[in-house]
Amino acid sequence: MKVVKFGGSSLADGGQFKKVTDIILMDPERKIIVVSAPGKRYDGDTKTTDLLIQLADRVTEQGDEQDAFRAVMARFETIVTELKLPAEVLTDIEEHLARLIETYRDDAERLYDGLKASGENQNAKLMAAYLQQRGEKASYVSPDEAGMYVTDDPGNAQILPESYEAMKTLRDREGILVIPGFFGYSKTGHIVTFPRGGSDISGSIVAAGVEASEYENFTDVDSVYSVNPALVETPYEMKEVTYREMRELAYSGFSVFHDEALLPVVKKRVPIVVKNTNHPQAEGTRIMAERTPDDMPVLGIASDKGFVSINLTKYLMNREVGFGRHLLEIFEAEEVSFEHTPSGIDNMSVIIREHQLENGKEERIIQRIQSELKVEDVQIERNLALVMVVGEGMARTVGVASKAATALAEAAVNIKMINQGSSETSMMFGVDAAKADLAVQSLYYAFFEKQKTVQ
């Protein structure tokens, strides 16, 4: 049994619905379908979710909500018309939205979550209706019926552990099941949406819950690329990538698959296959526990900005048992998590995401470091990007650091920090944020241009 998730662009209009249906029917293992809200049909189009947010904005501003309401309905209407679905489908959607607005008019948080979720929710109903019209035994399964129980934290739902057990029963249901992505239900019966990565998370949870043989994730690219395709001309297409590699890449700037979405399937070792709705015959990218060994030391290069480094100096620091613990405790007290802590003999840096330092946290942290650790110097270095070179093959290969550092030197990128842990699956370079793209390009050229010609 496969769980198949279709992204927003895969379900943007009636034509895409037909493609998706063909894909579903091509493989009888494709039993559970998780859908996103209708996405962009063309450059400059607005996603349904954004239309729904605009509608929520109007309602909370107590402005004229009719135009915004009609804009949302127009998206669904186009699909219903294109697919020649019965008119009552559309009436249902309209009543559903109106009811949501009335119920939550004075509760902005719930209103936003409810409206945002309805893009996926209604789209799942349309998908189920269209499959039925095509003669398939198919049913819409709401997340609460599916067992998708989440914490009651609007916009940031976390799955509750009992959900996985509850979802097992989905295996026994007949026909094709269509489940909306992006949200679950709290124990108090409220709709609560997931953080970024929304529908990918839903699909991953369902795939883990039913212990699927595969979690297929259909989007609009043939594969996951080794590097941000906006930065190089013909990016290398990854055929296989391990969870670990994907996680390092996702963490450091790859937007393909958020790490929240990886976690559920990693635990159950369900392979993810990223495929293209518009080109389903392409092999796609398999994300799995172990991949076939090859001779490529590096599989991907990612970068992310928005980091700062808090650098401190104290003579004989490393003789003070408890210094590092005390330092990290100061960050912990402010609920700030750190990325890396590179160190010299008498200095140590704590690299963190800058957005964590709001509301006076920066001042309090610096002040405590000065007064409690009695450092000689503490400074904050901003505009830092972390560039990550990732590949399970790095551990087996001598010279990766050399090639990477040489590529950066030749591009005149100053390396501010380097960190390579014992796993040897990744190597981190801290560089000036303004040089991050150049760093990625030069590293890509060094590791991939030659690899490609060899194959």
Next chain:
Amino acid sequence: MKVVKFGGSSLADGGQFKKVTDIILMDPERKIIVVSAPGKRYDGDTKTTDLLIQLADRVTEQGDEQDAFRAVMARFETIVTELKLPAEVLTDIEEHLARLIETYRDDAERLYDGLKASGENQNAKLMAAYLQQRGEKASYVSPDEAGMYVTDDPGNAQILPESYEAMKTLRDREGILVIPGFFGYSKTGHIVTFPRGGSDISGSIVAAGVEASEYENFTDVDSVYSVNPALVETPYEMKEVTYREMRELAYSGFSVFHDEALLPVVKKRVPIVVKNTNHPQAEGTRIMAERTPDDMPVLGIASDKGFVSINLTKYLMNREVGFGRHLLEIFEAEEVSFEHTPSGIDNMSVIIREHQLENGKEERIIQRIQSELKVEDVQIERNLALVMVVGEGMARTVGVASKAATALAEAAVNIKMINQGSSETSMMFGVDAAKADLAVQSLYYAFFEKQKTVQ
């Protein structure tokens, strides 16, 4: 006023005493002399301190101590004879040693500390007597008279803060003062020796206490080399090196100057000048707060063995606020200090000196990591060497990492870990201990052979 310390080889026999005296008299600023015990006169000779330890061994074993006693006396007798010092000097030494043995016969710790210290102690008396014979106003000053108060921790004395204030009065004393290195007195009146670096520590403390204009450290090399001279043919001689550079090098394997010996002068910014007793006209190496900028990014390359890395893996580790703090707390509870903590996304390593893991500490640490941090995997990697590339110029130079990593790759040395903090004064490479020398040699060749031809 200069404080001048002479090492063991500089005072190994009467001939060396004469050289040392000439050096002292060459510069009227050389007012305070700190001396080591007589060292080796030739390859295969035994240092006086080792003879004293053998004597202590005999006494504690309750064996025949006469031969060992005579061997110690023979060393002093040779010097006394060569310098034509009065015979009572020798009688004094003999009585002193005999009294020490009688006093501490049943207290092994005190016996060892007392006998070990007497090498320096008696040598200082000889030096003072010889200076007097040469017509100088000179006096022996015992460490308690000098104000060298230390903790009562045999073999591991730590200076007490009030010592610095007490030593200030030495400035007002007339003539040349000769102080034995290597030990101080506890508040209970016992002789207590310093840890490794012994007499260098004493000299540094005195130099800081009297706020000397320079702390001259006479040994048997023309300068401090940029690399272990046993590893390369014509090692680069450092003219100037900052405290910070010296400390990084000393910490990572340079035996010239231990970091315990650096600390006192660093605080008072007294420059250290390392010079050669056998070639005093050589300029030597100045260790100071700031050095003259030059175009050499790297000033020294050091390595040290005996490290292990405790490597742990846990999915989404970096999301857990408090994970790093908790990990370091486990090491702290066992009083184990760490060197570096390189990390990936889901893994973290703690590099420590292996000798710290004795007495079940290793098992307890691993066990607590497993049970309290619920990691997926924890492993201990042994036989690790840390190779340190050091230079204040690195921060100003693009391409240092590239050159270093390329040198290691070309020598087929696999880099297990890399760490470069924000100070950019040093870069650490973790390599297999068996490859440490090769790593140092290849790095030296890369950074120095070309630098040398340019000059």
